Amino acid sequence: xxxxxxxxxxxxxxxxxxxxxxxxxxxxxxxxxxxxxxxxxxxxxxxxxxxxxxxxxxxxxxxxxxxxxxxxxxxxxxxxxxxxxxxxxxxxxxxxxxxxxxxxxxxxxxxxxx
Numbered sequence: 001x002x003x004x005x006x007x008x009x010x011x012x013x014x015x016x017x018x019x020x021x022x023x024x025x026x027x028x029x030x031x032x033x034x035x036x037x038x039x040x041x042x043x044x045x046x047x048x049x050x051x052x053x054x055x056x057x058x059x060x061x062x063x064x065x066x067x068x069x070x071x072x073x074x075x076x077x078x079x080x081x082x083x084x085x086x087x088x089x090x091x092x093x094x095x096x097x098x099x100x101x102x103x104x105x106x107x108x109x110x111x112x113x114x
Contacts, residue, residue: 004099011073012099015092018072023057024065030054031075031088045078045085 004012019025030051052062066086069075073092078085 012096015072015074015096018068018074021065021068023055023061024069026055027051027062027065028069028074028088031086045087048084048086051086 019028031046048062048066051066052059055062057065066075066077070077074089076087076089
């Protein structure tokens with residue numbers, strides 16, 4: 001059984017909904033590609049201009065996608081002067097990882113019981 005409350009499950013659903021869009025998934029992949037295996041991404045950031053040069057969407061569309069990812073709790077954004085920097089939210093990534101580990105444990109238990 002899941003130990004998650006309805007509010008937490010809604011947060012996960014919003015994150016997965018945000019990642020269901022191919023452009024947002026591409027942006028998230030760009031942001032996460034800077035991370036070395038086993039490290040946290042909070043110190044590694046990309047300027048929005050760098051992301052724009054790698055994603056084939058209009059600037060206003062990119063802005064919308066970044067806002068959706070931020071509202072879903074998947075990325076952090078901060079302004080420094082005229083530039084905006086984005087990074088993966090390591091807390092949400094950790095929570096998603098824990099959720100899937102729990103699902104994996106539940107599936108293994110169900111398989112053994114069958």
